[in-house]
Amino acid sequence: MSGVVGARRADARGWGPLLRGLLLRLAGAVFVLWAAATLTFFGLRLIPGDPAQALLGGPGSQASAEALAQVRAENGLDQPLILQYLAQLGRLATGDLGTSYAQKNSVLSIIGSQIGGTLLLAVLALAVAWLIALGLALWATRGGRIAAAVGSGLEIVAAAVPHFWLALVLVLIFSTTLRWLPAVSTSGPAGLVLPVLTLAIPLAGFLGQVIRESVLDALAAPFTLSARARGETENGIRWRHVLRHGALPGIALSGWAFGWLISGAVVVETVFARPGLGRTLLNAVQLRDVPLVVGVVLVVALGYVLVTVLTDGASRLADPRERAA
Amino acid sequence: MSALLRVEELRVGFGRRGTGSVVDGVSFAVHAGRAVAIVGESGSGKSVTARTLVGLAGAGSWQTAEALEVLGKPAPLGAGPSSRAWRSIRGRQIGLVLQDALVSLDPLRPIGREIGDAIRLHTPLSAAQRTARVLELLEAVGMPDPAERIGQRSGELSGGQRQRALIAAGLAADPAVLIADEPTTALDTTVQAQILALFETVKARGTGLLFISHDLAVVSRIADEVLVMRAGRVVEQGPAAEVLGDPQHEYTKALLRAVPAGVPRGRRLSEGAGAPGAGAQDAVDAAAAASLEAPLDLMSGGSVLEVRDVRKTFAVRGRERGDVRVAVDGVSLEIARGTTLGLVGESGSGKTTLARMVLGLATPDSGEVLLDGAPWAPGPERLRRARRPLMGAVYQDALSSFDPRLTVGQILADALDVPGVRADPRDRHSPVAEPGSGARTYPSGRDAAGAEPTGANRAARADRVTGLLEDVGLAAETAGMRPIHLSGGQRQRVAIARALAPGPELLICDEPVSALDVSIQAQILDLFDELQRTRGLSYLFISHDLGVIRHMSDRVAVMKDGRIVEHGTTEAVFASPADAYTRTLLAAVLPPPGPARTL
Numbered sequence: 030m031s032g033v034v035g036a037r038r039a040d041a042r043g044w045g046p047l048l049r050g051l052l053l054r055l056a057g058a059v060f061v062l063w064a065a066a067t068l069t070f071f072g073l074r075l076i077p078g079d080p081a082q083a084l085l086g087g088p089g090s091q092a093s094a095e096a097l098a099q100v101r102a103e104n105g106l107d108q109p110l111i112l113q114y115l116a117q118l119g120r121l122a123t124g125d126l127g128t129s130y131a132q133k134n135s136v137l138s139i140i141g142s143q144i145g146g147t148l149l150l151a152v153l154a155l156a157v158a159w160l161i162a163l164g165l166a167l168w169a170t171r172g173g174r175i176a177a178a179v180g181s182g183l184e185i186v187a188a189a190v191p192h193f194w195l196a197l198v199l200v201l202i203f204s205t206t207l208r209w210l211p212a213v214s215t216s217g218p219a220g221l222v223l224p225v226l227t228l229a230i231p232l233a234g235f236l237g238q239v240i241r242e243s244v245l246d247a248l249a250a251p252f253t254l255s256a257r258a259r260g261e262t263e264n265g266i267r268w269r270h271v272l273r274h275g276a277l278p279g280i281a282l283s284g285w286a287f288g289w290l291i292s293g294a295v296v297v298e299t300v301f302a303r304p305g306l307g308r309t310l311l312n313a314v315q316l317r318d319v320p321l322v323v324g325v326v327l328v329v330a331l332g333y334v335l336v337t338v339l340t341d342g343a344s345r346l347a348d349p350r351e352r353a354a
Numbered sequence: 355m356s357a358l359l360r361v362e363e364l365r366v367g368f369g370r371r372g373t374g375s376v377v378d379g380v381s382f383a384v385h386a387g388r389a390v391a392i393v394g395e396s397g398s399g400k401s402v403t404a405r406t407l408v409g410l411a412g413a414g415s416w417q418t419a420e421a422l423e424v425l426g427k428p429a430p431l432g433a434g435p436s437s438r439a440w441r442s443i444r445g446r447q448i449g450l451v452l453q454d455a456l457v458s459l460d461p462l463r464p465i466g467r468e469i470g471d472a473i474r475l476h477t478p479l480s481a482a483q484r485t486a487r488v489l490e491l492l493e494a495v496g497m498p499d500p501a502e503r504i505g506q507r508s509g510e511l512s513g514g515q516r517q518r519a520l521i522a523a524g525l526a527a528d529p530a531v532l533i534a535d536e537p538t539t540a541l542d543t544t545v546q547a548q549i550l551a552l553f554e555t556v557k558a559r560g561t562g563l564l565f566i567s568h569d570l571a572v573v574s575r576i577a578d579e580v581l582v583m584r585a586g587r588v589v590e591q592g593p594a595a596e597v598l599g600d601p602q603h604e605y606t607k608a609l610l611r612a613v614p615a616g617v618p619r620g621r622r623l624s625e626g627a628g629a630p631g632a633g634a635q636d637a638v639d640a641a642a643a644a645s646l647e648a649p650l651d652l653m654s655g656g657s658v659l660e661v662r663d664v665r666k667t668f669a670v671r672g673r674e675r676g677d678v679r680v681a682v683d684g685v686s687l688e689i690a691r692g693t694t695l696g697l698v699g700e701s702g703s704g705k706t707t708l709a710r711m712v713l714g715l716a717t718p719d720s721g722e723v724l725l726d727g728a729p730w731a732p733g734p735e736r737l738r739r740a741r742r743p744l745m746g747a748v749y750q751d752a753l754s755s756f757d758p759r760l761t762v763g764q765i766l767a768d769a770l771d772v773p774g775v776r777a778d779p780r781d782r783h784s785p786v787a788e789p790g791s792g793a794r795t796y797p798s799g800r801d802a803a804g805a806e807p808t809g810a811n812r813a814a815r816a817d818r819v820t821g822l823l824e825d826v827g828l829a830a831e832t833a834g835m836r837p838i839h840l841s842g843g844q845r846q847r848v849a850i851a852r853a854l855a856p857g858p859e860l861l862i863c864d865e866p867v868s869a870l871d872v873s874i875q876a877q878i879l880d881l882f883d884e885l886q887r888t889r890g891l892s893y894l895f896i897s898h899d900l901g902v903i904r905h906m907s908d909r910v911a912v913m914k915d916g917r918i919v920e921h922g923t924t925e926a927v928f929a930s931p932a933d934a935y936t937r938t939l940l941a942a943v944l945p946p947p948g949p950a951r952t953l
Contacts, residue, residue, distance in 0.1 A: 250457060251452055251454065251457045251458040252457060252458055252459055252460040252461070254405075254410060254452060254458070255450070255452055255458045255459065255460075255468075255520070255523070256460070256468075256471065257410055257435075257436075257444065258408055258410060258444050258445065258449070258450035258452070258524075259444060259445040259449075259471055259472040259475060259523060259526075259527075260441045260442065260443075260444040260445035260446060260472065260475045260476060260527075261441075261471060261475060262436070262441065262475075263436045265471075265475075269460075269463070269471070270460050270462075270463070273462050274462065347462075348462060349462060349507055349509075350461060350462075350507070350509055
């Protein structure tokens with residue numbers, strides 16, 4: 030999923046093309062949301078089991094046949110699938126996300142209470158990942174074969190470790206052995222450290238690889254030689270020239286990273302018993318709570334669309350060639 | 355007066371100290387207001403010499419010298435490349451201007467910042483004072499609208515403007531010596547003349563110039579002293595007039611001889627290096643004379659290509675709908691069989707768009723192209739496909755036109771494996787042309803439908819590949835190599851062999867020698883010439899280099915802003931240009947270097 034279908038480059042001159050670009054982008058966003066809702070709706074139906082039973086508290090509730098029939102009628106579950114789909118789509122179009130089957134509460138209010146923690150986690154993880162990746166890339170390209178080999182080795186290992194494993198290793202080191210940090214997420218900032226690191230380290234591996242690659246390209250480019258020939262210092266070369274070139278692919282990758290962080294949050298929030306959108310989603314899927322799952326997926330998809338717009342904007346800020354073209 | 359920069363017995367190498375030397379014993383001195391030029395072909399060590407003088411020879415290099423003095427003080431040869439000692443010399447005492455300003459200026463930063471950096475690093479001026487100084491510098495290097503350009507980035511400037519900005523950056527901290535490494539190489543003729551004039555003013559103001567170039571005409575214009583380098587050694591050194599006017603060393607003589615400007619059509623530029631059928635110069639001259647008389651005779655063969663009033667426009671992105679740029683604006687051309695039409699023009703003049711339309715790769719908005727008198731373009735590709743073998747193309751960048759995974763043999767076999775390839779391309783009279791029918795009959799060999807190769811076929815094809823390689827002066831073993839392992843000249847020979855494989859009558863050559871060293875360029879031009887004589891090929895020869903065009907063409911068309919502004923026989927266009935633009939273009943051409951040519 031590469032983000033919004035639409036004009037990557039709206040135009041600077043004249044309102045016509047600008048408006049067309051905006052409309053295209055908007056249409057793309059609507060398409061993404063519709064596709065997410067549709068796939069989720071039908072995907073959940075593929076899981077074996079009876080949604081009515083889920084409504085009455087899951088398979089263990091031993092609900093009577095009458096109760097099941099009543100629940101089916103109340104929620105329209107006795108109608109053909111396509112009608113249920115259209116009805117749900119109609120509700121979504123008016124902004125009504127419905128009521129959670131399991132929690133008997135408005136989906137919007139459930140998401141509202143959970144989204145803050147997840148966003149905080151994702152944003153902090155993204156920031157920490159950038160710091161680690163930039164530091165690693167700049168250090169690994171400082172010259173010297175050992176630094177380069179160690180740097181790229183670290184990136185590959187970081188990018189390859191799965192979240193749940195990394196979470197357990199971090200808990201083992203920092204909670205069980207060193208007793209520095211809590212193993213279960215608490216409300217204070219100390220409780221955030223391990224979840225954020227668990228999400229940030231693999232992402233730093235990915236970011237570091239693309240950043241290091243383009244830092245190396247920039248260091249070998251003739252404009253760097255030109256800058257050195259002007260008497261520029263090593264630090265000047267890095268801060269004034271190389272860093273910006275290195276950051277460009279990282280910015281482009283950050284849009285993708287957001288989606289990746291949300292899926293990582295499912296694991297991390299579960300492992301650290303942290304409230305949030307990820308854990309809500311996992312529970313909702315297990316309970317076949319269709320309205321809540323669709324609601325969470327839609328909110329995540331909307332976030333994805335917004336982040337893509339933001340990274341596009343950031344790319345334009347960092348790369349004037351995108352603006353001029 | 356003492357030298358600003360003095361070098362004695364400079365040696366530079368890569369690897370263990372004392373081994374792998376790429377510069378071997380170079381000595382010279384640069385004085386105020388004088389220009390020293392180092393001439394050589396790629397790999398001669400001239401650029402490494404230039405970079406060593408500012409301590410930037412590159413990673414893993416070693417340098418020794420009996421003396422290396424900048425403004426009378428020994429340079430810190432042993433110090434690290436980013437040491438303070440070197441940094442205080444760079445930009446302040448020695449400025450360096452690199453070639454290809456598109457990539458030598460940071461594409462993400464405004465040129466004002468790039469130029470201002472040198473001032474920031476070497477003077478205590480405030481930001482406002484720096485901006486004022488940058489504006490002065492831009493004015494001094496002849497940048498149009500300095501106030502507007504100062505905020506623009508290299509991608510927004512033309513080639514000449516970029517080079518001016520780069521020169522301004524080199525001069526920003528007012529260095530005593532300016533080193534310019536191929537500063538005019540990527541530029542159009544008229545822009546090149548302007549940039550050279552700029553270097554002359556710099557020189558006249560008292561800056562010492564070290565000029566690195568492969569272009570002898572440029573060097574003869576600007577240099578007071580010349581060093582000719584080959585494989586890291588100086589083969590000849592002395593005052594410019596003596597070295598270029600009366601060369602003593604064989605290599606210098608060969609270099610001068612290889613310059614095509616002013617050499618009449620048909621005369622060889624390179625010493626008979628392995629060109630099959632190349633006899634003594636007398637024989638070649640006789641053949642040349644014959645080819646000069648030939649056009650009359652060949653005209654009876656009719657035209658192989660006719661372009662009638664073609665026009666091509668492109669939508670301009672970022673403007674209102676319907677706003678277009680006219681790339682080719684009503685061009686008509688004709689190429690008589692067995693002759694060369696030289697198409698000359700500067701970058702952006704529409705040469706390449708025209709070539710693409712002739713090749714049927716771009717569809718003209720209006721007008722038509724006729725091949726052998728039959729309609730060729732516009733029209734669906736399937737109507738052209740059967741006649742594709744009649745037309746071949748050779749481009750500037752041979753390497754990127756090859757699939758890097760294929761060997762040379764596979765590349766050529768691929769080109770042979772096209773429906774309609776003639777059995778023996780040398781036998782150009784065998785196919786019976788039936789204009790208009792779009793189909794040809796072939797007397798023997800592979801059927802035009804191109805059946806799967808059998809064992810016998812495969813052996814025959816291997817023979818054909820060897821034959822093609824031989825035709826372009828390459829050894830049969832080349833077939834097993836990959837293009838990446840070949841030299842620039844060898845790659846261009848493979849590209850020509852590939853173009854010849856289907857047995858074409860017409861070759862479209864788009865800047866085919868522009869990326870080559872002058873001696874290699876001479877060999878490739880000789881090869882084109884010889885192939886034309888032995889196979890009766892016709893060429894549409896596109897170049898920005900008037901010397902090359904004059905040497906290669908029977909007729910010349912001058913293109914500007916999508917139009918042919920002048921068209922005629924080569925002698926007429928060069929001797930008495932009728933159009934004002936052609937006159938400007940010719941005036942910008944530097945006189946060919948070396949002893950007066952005997953025509």
